[in-house]
Amino acid sequence: MVDKQTAPELFRPPLGYPEAPYDTLVRAVAERQPERPAIIYHNLSLTYSEVIAMTNSLANGLRALGLGKGDIICLFTFNRPEYTIAFLAASSIGAVISPMNPSYKEREIAYQLENSEASAILVQRELVPMLKSALEGQTFPALRHIIVTGSQVPEALPQAVPFARLLRESSPRRPEPVDIAPDDLLALPYSSGTTGLPRGVMLSHRNLVCNHLQVVTAANLSPVDATLIFLPLYHIYGVLLTGTFLIAGGRQILMERFELDTALALCEQQAVTWFFAVPPIVQTLLNASDEQLARLRTVKYLMSAAAPLAPELAIRLRERTGINVIQAYGLTETSPDTHFSPLDPARIRPASGGLPVYDTEQKIVDIETGERELPVGEDGEIVVRGPQVMLGYWKDPAETARVLRNGWLYTGDIGHIDADGYLYIVDRKKEMIKYKAFSIAPAEIEAVLLEHPAVLDAAVIGVDDPEAGEIPKAFVVLRPGQTATSEELMAFVNSKVAGYKKLQRVEFIEAIPRVPSGKILRRQLKERERARRLTSTQEPLV
Secondary structure, eight states: OOOTTTOGGGGOOOOOOOOSOTHHHHHHHHHHOTTSEEEEETTEEEEHHHHHHHHHHHHHHHHHTTOOTTOEEEEEOOSSHHHHHHHHHHHHHTOEEEEOOTTOOHHHHHHHHHHHTOSEEEEOGGGHHHHHHHHTTOOOTTOOEEEESSSSOOTTOTTOEEHHHHHHTSOOSOOOOOOOOTTSEEEOOEEOOTTSSOEEEEEEHHHHHHHHHHHHHHHTOOTTOEEEEOSOTTSHHHHHHHHHHHHTTOEEEEOSSOOHHHHHHHHHHTTOOEEEEOHHHHHHHHTSOHHHHGGGTTOOEEEEOSSOOOHHHHHHHHHHHOOEEEEEEEOGGGSSEEEEOOSSGGGOOTTOOBEEOTTOEEEEEOTTTSOSBOOTTOOEEEEEESTTSOSEETTOHHHHHHHEETTEEEEEEEEEEOTTOOEEEEEOOSSOEEETTEEEOHHHHHHHHTTSTTEEEEEEEEEEETTTEEEEEEEEEEOTTOOOOHHHHHHHHHTTSOGGGOOOEEEEOSOOOBOTTSOBOHHHHHHHHHHHHHTOSSOOOO
């Protein structure tokens, strides 16, 4: 029985959510505090009124191009204000945003454009050559418009429309209202699945509105708060950060990527109060000097998510900086947060992913059937239910039915709940490789390996790495009479996949272990890897 005194969050009344489009929440903040800084990017500082004016101009510009309700717009940029503006503009006209990883290679870009049936894509000028290569020799019947950052038409894509021109030539007045229901689709991020290529996760206006408010409440965010956002905006973690700070009325300082000295300098200059990170960045902070860490003096909380954080790292950082280090848990399929640590230092449990956020239910079920609820302390599959749970998977009703049952999302993650309702994750999804904050599907790398003429069969697993958490390693069977080196195969794969998916080790074996149905027995390969490590004091790189 959970104690109300130790976990009062589990006994709260419903939070209550507006039945309104996503952008409405930010517009309400802009009406209350129009001149307060909202987004800072290098030397550019945008107030809330300027963010809304740009949102309106872009929304009207998109409409002038013929884009509207239900049209899907891919975003292919690094962290920059245009990203957030486009998200809000799409919400205003009922369009759908599909974030795209800027490290994607041609085949990955082409897959998402085709699978999502995107009507338009906003591309950062520096990424135009990669997009052009992806478009060459292929047809995308739904793709009608290419919008590029900046004010000039790129020579490589003369059909593109400059983002700045859309803003300059369009009215900053709020666009004519569109009939948008709370359950209409707003975002279509792609999440790696264990069975192959990424699948689109359908998130509605309701999903994101509810989860943003759940997290604003859990973190007690207000206009006095400021944060750095170096975590990528194409990742659901980044979507959460930019959205929650806007609806809380706070300030967000955008960085293209994490760089320690720059991040620490901005924390000091901008009086940052919340520092959002992933475990490898926590480790980087611990490697910094006391003089460097002193620049975090205004930070009240550091939150780590996207992968479990070792408790000892949280404790060490707390001891060195005085910052409260907390964790949260969630998935792309839950917009993303389902759990958040209490803020009271006395109630923070470093090993836990936290307690359920408002209006979220949790249970642990047996792994075999998924039907029997397990008692406190027993490990099983984590199952959650709440208003932030996705509508389903894009074009994949079978997988949707498998993971969504009676409103409950079967996460595939393994963990347990303690007597006070705190969640503990003990294992990740069975086959996914967790490289830093990114999930890698082994089947995707295997499919690329099998394109090599010398490869007969292949299997990929994650192997432990002190910096990244896990890195991909392939076991390869060569065709009779064929030869290939580890370096050759890694170069072949890595030229076709995003940087974070790079294959880093290869081992040649005689046969891939499989069950009679053909499924790879990755467990045997992982056991083989563990046994080899135990008998070797120095592991070769390939």
